[in-house]
Amino acid sequence: PRPIEQLTTALRETAEERKKVKVKDAVVHWFKMDLRLKDNRALWEANETAQAAGVPLICIYLVSPEDFEAHLTAPVRVDFMIRTLHILKKDLTALDIPLYVETVEKRKEIPDRLIEFMEEWGASHLFANIEYEVDELRREAKMVRTCASRGLAMELFHDSCVVPPGALSSGSGKQYAVYTPWYRTWVAHIHENPELLTTFEPPSKNPPGARDKVAALFDCDIPDTPENKRLSKDDAKRFHALWPAGEHEAADRLDKFCEEKIGQYSKRRNFPAQAGTSSISVHLAAGTLSARTAIRIARDRNKTKKLDAGQEGIQTWISEVAWRDFYKHVLVNWPYVCMNKPFKPEYSNIEWSYNASHFTAWCEGRTGFPIVDAAMRQLRSMGYMHNRCRMVVASFLSKDLLIDWRMGERFFMENLIDGDFASNNGGWGFSASVGVDPQPYFRIFNPLLQSEKFDPEGEYIRKWVPELGDIKGKAIHDPYGRGAAAQAKKAGYPKPIVDHKESRDRALSAYKAGIGRD
Ligand code: FAD
Numbered sequence: 448p449r450p451i452e453q454l455t456t457a458l459r460e461t462a463e464e465r466k467k468v469k470v471k472d473a474v475v476h477w478f479k480m481d482l483r484l485k486d487n488r489a490l491w492e493a494n495e496t497a498q499a500a501g502v503p504l505i506c507i508y509l510v511s512p513e514d515f516e517a518h519l520t521a522p523v524r525v526d527f528m529i530r531t532l533h534i535l536k537k538d539l540t541a542l543d544i545p546l547y548v549e550t551v552e553k554r555k556e557i558p559d560r561l562i563e564f565m566e567e568w569g570a571s572h573l574f575a576n577i578e579y580e581v582d583e584l585r586r587e588a589k590m591v592r593t594c595a596s597r598g599l600a601m602e603l604f605h606d607s608c609v610v611p612p613g614a615l616s617s618g619s620g621k622q623y624a625v626y627t628p629w630y631r632t633w634v635a636h637i638h639e640n641p642e643l644l645t646t647f648e649p650p651s652k653n654p655p656g657a658r659d660k661v662a663a664l665f666d667c668d669i670p671d672t673p674e675n676k677r678l679s680k681d682d683a684k685r686f687h688a689l690w691p692a693g694e695h696e697a698a699d700r701l702d703k704f705c706e707e708k709i710g711q712y713s714k715r716r717n718f719p720a721q722a723g724t725s726s727i728s729v730h731l732a733a734g735t736l737s738a739r740t741a742i743r744i745a746r747d748r749n750k751t752k753k754l755d756a757g758q759e760g761i762q763t764w765i766s767e768v769a770w771r772d773f774y775k776h777v778l779v780n781w782p783y784v785c786m787n788k789p790f791k792p793e794y795s796n797i798e799w800s801y802n803a804s805h806f807t808a809w810c811e812g813r814t815g816f817p818i819v820d821a822a823m824r825q826l827r828s829m830g831y832m833h834n835r836c837r838m839v840v841a842s843f844l845s846k847d848l849l850i851d852w853r854m855g856e857r858f859f860m861e862n863l864i865d866g867d868f869a870s871n872n873g874g875w876g877f878s879a880s881v882g883v884d885p886q887p888y889f890r891i892f893n894p895l896l897q898s899e900k901f902d903p904e905g906e907y908i909r910k911w912v913p914e915l916g917d918i919k920g921k922a923i924h925d926p927y928g929r930g931a932a933a934q935a936k937k938a939g940y941p942k943p944i945v946d947h948k949e950s951r952d953r954a955l956s957a958y959k960a961g962i963g964r965d
Pocket of ligand 1: 716724725726727728729731732767768769770771774832833834835837838841859863865866867868870871872873874875878
């Protein structure tokens with residue numbers, strides 16, 4: 448059975464036992480990628496249970512360096528989460544709710560540590576939101592049963608997606624493998640079930656007296672970022688200024704975007720030099736913002752109050768946020784995408800080039816293709832890259848350089864502040880033409896045309912590749928090919944590492960041969 452089925456079976460088979468568990472001395476909410484108080488389904492449920500029984504609500508977060516390693520979590524992302532925990536702790540403390548944070552060296556120790564913690568504090572119920580990655584689903588299926596066997600109740604909730612995975616199916620009863628019909632069904636499903644956009648209120652204050660019972664937990668400090676993920680001082684300074692953490696910042700960012708930019712989103716979203724997108728992916732990834740809230744706030748600004756009618760900018764933005772749901776649905780239905788496999792098995796046979804110097808040039812933003820280099824340097828400097836550029840560099844790596852897309856997928860996870868397994872895997876699958884609903888393999892982005900179309904004045908290139916700053920006019924897109932070779936050379940900017948036309952032909956042959964091979 449797929450991991451999601453293992454979890455639903457565990458929940459179904461323990462339903463009676465869980466119902467019988469009486470609330471004891473405390474209720475625990477386990478924070479994972481849902482680092483917010485507002486509109487957090489499991490936290491709301493935990494609070495309701497604790498309040499009804501008049502016992503304290505305790506929150507816990509376990510920092511696992513091994514888990515960060517296994518998930519390739521970027522240091523900038525870990526740092527963002529640690530900063531968010533400080534904000535969360537302050538907000539919870541104001542509600543007399545403790546946030547207990549502990550480092551657990553081995554990820555396999557997490558379930559036992561949680562149960563031990565519950566027993567230490569006489570807690571009967573553990574609440575958490577579901578994470579859809581394979582290991583997490585399997586772990587939690589097991590935990591539900593272990594808890595039940597010990598007379599404890601573990602309650603899990605769909606929260607991360609607006610529409611829970613598995614809720615939508617095509618006419619033939621299967622998960623959609625194509626976005627557009629899936630999206631139509633997604634919209635119709637929300638219109639038919641408007642409660643999917645309901646907000647869950649933040650927890651209320653712990654009942655009088657409850658604070659004292661758990662007073663010792665307020666003393667815990669939030670650990671430093673684990674050593675394996677620590678940022679240099681300079682990086683930390685830059686990232687802290689770029690990416691303020693926490694849910695208040697997320698809410699402000701969303702409001703500001705809706706106030707100032709959403710109307711123009713469809714016109715501006717593809718131009719990396721214009722800050723035309725929301726830059727809330729970091730918050731959706733860390734759970735400092737719920738996707739429900741994002742969609743609801745955008746929809747409410749639309750006069751039609753519909754997701755797919757009315758103002759174009761709002762509709763387009765909602766349909767982009769929906770991609771996030773789509774890729775999580777895909778991951779849940781076809782968990783093998785999590786295991787380094789292309790969505791379509793025939794794409795396993797492509798013979799990739801493992802040219803290490805090409806890969807290094809790509810990572811460092813020194814390929815001699817200014818738009819690619821600008822994008823890769825933006826990634827390294829900001830922990831973020833504009834969506835258009837993500838597609839350009841992913842296509843360049845997998846097709847122009849014919850390098851295994853999984854190396855790029857990994858590099859992105861190791862560097863993105865918004866790294867999200869499903870969206871990243873989906874984006875790479877799309878661009879490298881190996882994923883679900885991909886760009887057809889014979890559509891190969893021409894980096895020069897992409898550059899001219901989406902960075903017409905070369906502003907984005909000049910910002911991120913400053914050594915080309917003095918090159919005037921169209922030569923900025925291709926200095927060696929357009930009469931600015933001497934200037935580029937003097938500035939130390941490399942020549943293109945491949946010829947686009949030749950590499951395009953090579954990619955077409957390699958893809959064709961790979962797909963045709965048994
Ligand atoms: P906006 O344009 O304002 O969009 C709003 C939100 O919609 C985003 O924050 C994001 O949550 C969602 N969204 C938009 N486009 C997509 C998309 N194509 N797929 C999934 N969700 C989308 N997004 C991640 O959140 N994490 C990743 O690790 C990630 N890796 C990617 C890798 C590649 C190769 C590609 C092509 C795309 C990837 N994306 C990823 C999707 C997209 O690039 C980012 O979500 C977007 O650039 C974030 O900027 P924003 O918040 O300003 O987006």
